Amino acid sequence: MMRALVLALAVILNFHVHASLTDIVKSMLSPSPLKVEPTAENMYDAKVNTQVADKAEPVRQNGRPRIGSLINLIVKQKRKRNIGITISIRINETSVWTNGAKQNAFFMYQVYTYNNENNVYLVNLHHGTPANLLFDWNVEGLPIINLDEALDKDLDVMIESGMQISTDQMHRMQKLNIKVASFRTGNDYFMIAEELIFQRPVSTMFMTLNYDALWTLPAYDFIMDWQSTMFRTPVEKVPYVWSPFFHDRISALSPERPKYTPRPGKAKNIAMFEPNLYIVKNMVMPLTMIEAFYRKYPDLVKEVSVLNADKFVTETFPAFDAWTSVLNIVQHNKTKFLSRFRVPWFLANYGDVVISWQMHNDLNFLYLDTLYAHFPLVHNSRYFKECGYYYEDNNFTQAIAALEQAIIFHDQNIETYNKRADECIEKWSVYHPSSIDGYRTLVDNILATPDKFPVEAASQRAKRV
Numbered sequence: 001m002m003r004a005l006v007l008a009l010a011v012i013l014n015f016h017v018h019a020s021l022t023d024i025v026k027s028m029l030s031p032s033p034l035k036v037e038p039t040a041e042n043m044y045d046a047k048v049n050t051q052v053a054d055k056a057e058p059v060r061q062n063g064r065p066r067i068g069s070l071i072n073l074i075v076k077q078k079r080k081r082n083i084g085i086t087i088s089i090r091i092n093e094t095s096v097w098t099n100g101a102k103q104n105a106f107f108m109y110q111v112y113t114y115n116n117e118n119n120v121y122l123v124n125l126h127h128g129t130p131a132n133l134l135f136d137w138n139v140e141g142l143p144i145i146n147l148d149e150a151l152d153k154d155l156d157v158m159i160e161s162g163m164q165i166s167t168d169q170m171h172r173m174q175k176l177n178i179k180v181a182s183f184r185t186g187n188d189y190f191m192i193a194e195e196l197i198f199q200r201p202v203s204t205m206f207m208t209l210n211y212d213a214l215w216t217l218p219a220y221d222f223i224m225d226w227q228s229t230m231f232r233t234p235v236e237k238v239p240y241v242w243s244p245f246f247h248d249r250i251s252a253l254s255p256e257r258p259k260y261t262p263r264p265g266k267a268k269n270i271a272m273f274e275p276n277l278y279i280v281k282n283m284v285m286p287l288t289m290i291e292a293f294y295r296k297y298p299d300l301v302k303e304v305s306v307l308n309a310d311k312f313v314t315e316t317f318p319a320f321d322a323w324t325s326v327l328n329i330v331q332h333n334k335t336k337f338l339s340r341f342r343v344p345w346f347l348a349n350y351g352d353v354v355i356s357w358q359m360h361n362d363l364n365f366l367y368l369d370t371l372y373a374h375f376p377l378v379h380n381s382r383y384f385k386e387c388g389y390y391y392e393d394n395n396f397t398q399a400i401a402a403l404e405q406a407i408i409f410h411d412q413n414i415e416t417y418n419k420r421a422d423e424c425i426e427k428w429s430v431y432h433p434s435s436i437d438g439y440r441t442l443v444d445n446i447l448a449t450p451d452k453f454p455v456e457a458a459s460q461r462a463k464r465v
Helices: 002-013 019-029 046-056 067-078 100-112 147-151 167-175 188-197 218-231 247-251 284-296 318-324 343-350 365-372 396-412 414-427 433-447 454-464
Strands: 081-087 118-124 144-146 157-160 179-184 213-216 235-237 268-272 301-306 335-337 353-355 377-379
Touching (some): 118 147, 144 147, 147 167, 179 218, 213 433, 268 284, 284 301, 284 353, 343 365, 353 396, 365 377, 365 414, 377 396, 396 414
Parallel strands (some): 081 157, 157 179, 213 235, 268 301, 268 353, 301 335, 353 377
16 A cells, blocks of 8 residues: 555656655665665765664654655655745844854855755845845845745745744744754854853743754764753754855955955064854954964064954953953054954955964854955864964964964965965855755755644645645
């Protein structure tokens, strides 16, 4: 009976399946539980995806096939998938450079629209409209819609990225047979730990639980078990991707220096862009490293710009005053503590070298913006060891050596540096084959998860068939 149903559906829908669906169908017709073996075609991270398959057993229940899941997968394989990605457009104008999560939503859009493979919509969950956007969003012509409009698009998957989905919104989607994934782009563990210890305002992090899937960046693999426990959802790693989509918009404002070119003189302007919001990315370590370099080479530092730090000089911070009182680089008036600026514009106009520091937060768009513009990058990210000038963890000896390379010797090796920087960027491109395959696999996996509201979802599936 089951074999006949599968064959009948195949004939009626005349579908063409790829490896992952073929494995699922074979599993449903066999007595053994689902165990999809990793291959180059259906896996970008064999370990993670095999674990997910082991836990989910998406198309079998009590040893028997889930007919609804089979119908759901066959129907969705037949047509383009409809994918929504959440964004936040406020009534008050905000820049897309205020945080990486805003940009990440659009990078995912580029991945999923590659080769016209899916229908993708940017779903605004806030109260603004595209008319409220600042020019740097660069989204003219993109399909930006609100939630009600999105629910009329027969969505298969909604990805929470640029703005959080409420529990009511998620349940509404799941009852319409829409799978909901939460893309955790930040270091959730450190955020909640600091909120607890320092009595910061309570975030909305745990406002919504029980997603159909939870996605996180490879740099956060050390908190995946914690995330899965807290959000009550299995966690998968997501390919890290970037494109010059926003960078080019801003660099066009500085046509005289969109890419790095040496300025006259041997002394350099050093910039750091750490947000100074949480301990994982702050100015304390990199500015102290510059201090160590400055004591050794006082004539090679022209100026240091510490961005996202104006509050420390406009408000009262006794700890800041105590720390900077022993830094020559500050006491000699070599350092400016500034507000937020868009990275490409600031580098073009004021930067020569970028120094960055992070702790358990190794993937940052800052690196790619800097490398794309061919500026010297001093950093401690293990994912970018072959890119820029790398130092390990908090190693001051290596950091000073990296600064020496960036400040003293870089201008003699520009061509070699630029070639290596371009190769690094390609690895993280939204159009890299591994990124395309990885994001495709994530959608395959979430569509195979059990329904949160089986009755309502089955009814919706019947309407689609």
